[in-house]
Amino acid sequence: MTDASRESASRKSASRKSWPDAHIPDQSGRTVIITGANSGLGADTAKALAARGAQVILACRNTDKADQVAAQIGPAATVRELDLADLDSVRRFADSVDAADILINNAGIMAVPLRRTAQGFESQMGTNHLGHFALTALLLPKISDRVVTLSSFMHLLGRIKLDDLNWERRIYRRWQAYGDSKMANLMFGLELADRLREAGSEKKSFIAHPGIARTKLMGHSRSVYGPLMQVFVRPLGQSSAAGARPTLLAAITSDAPSGTFFGPKLGVRGGPAKAGHAGRANREAGREGLWEESEKLTGIGFDVTG
Secondary structure, eight states: OOHHHHHHHHHHHHHHHTHHHHHOOOOTTOEEEEETTTSHHHHHHHHHHHHTTOEEEEEESOHHHHHHHHHHHOTTEEEEEOOTTOHHHHHHHHHHOOOEEEEEEOOOOOSOOSOBOTTSOBHHIIIIIIHHHHHHHHHGGGEEEEEEEEOOGGGGGOOOOGGGTTOSSSOOOHHHHHHHHHHHHHHHHHHHHHHHHHTTOOOEEEEEOOOSBOOSTGGGSOSTHHHHHHHHHHHHOBOHHHHTHHHHHHHHOSSSOTTOEEEETTSSSSSEEEOOOOGGGGOHHHHHHHHHHHHHHHTOOOOTTO
16 A cells, blocks of 8 residues: 555544544534434434534433433533423423424334334334424424434335324234334425425425444344344444434535435445435325324424414
8 A cells, every 4th residue: 555545544534533523513502402312323413513512402201311411411411301202291392492403303212012102103103203293393483493303224114004104903013113104204304395495494304314323222122133133233333423423414514405315325334425215205195195194193283384
């Protein structure tokens, strides 16, 4: 290897290692709400943004764990209770917020047994999509800049059944239900971007996915496949901090159009970049149908001009 090649490789390596510091502009004066920031991707997202001057609100069901993350961050972090599986909690949280610049819909559960939320929704669709749909609807008038919603490459499994979104007539399949919820996240983020654009709003909607990241999410599935998936993830996956980079890029980008989907450059790992997604997520009828069904189920009208 020549000296020039070594220097180039060294620069690339340094850039990869210092991505947050090198690429996130000063966030002083900005307030960011991050759901599920008590661990994993959400915690790393909060730490990176706070390190650049942002005030971060850790919106979490487990406030004890969130307090530990906030202690690591310092005065820039505030913890507030939010249980996305209970719309009453969603409303209480939204009422507690005066204003913020960015909402990051990060929280999620993966491949859990059939359970129901406080309002009777299938727990993965209820937590991952419907809870965030309701939260965004209630908070959007208070958000000045953008909404970032986390999906997953597992959205490729998703097949939205509008007549049985909550698995009341089908035989329950936990991984299919997870894929459905992640497809719903993607479709919601794309539809929100379109509706904001049509309304002439300067607010933006972005979607991101972490690829395969080494977090504890799979271990919470209570499935025989959870430990096996973790074994699979160890060699293929990247760190939680690396998995948070597409979210961070979505939170800071100034030149990408609203509706852009970000993910790891290599699909499951690598630096953050624009990502592709299943073409069926672009079907307007499906997205509009999901929006209308989400309004009906949550009982919350979502007018982006409100």
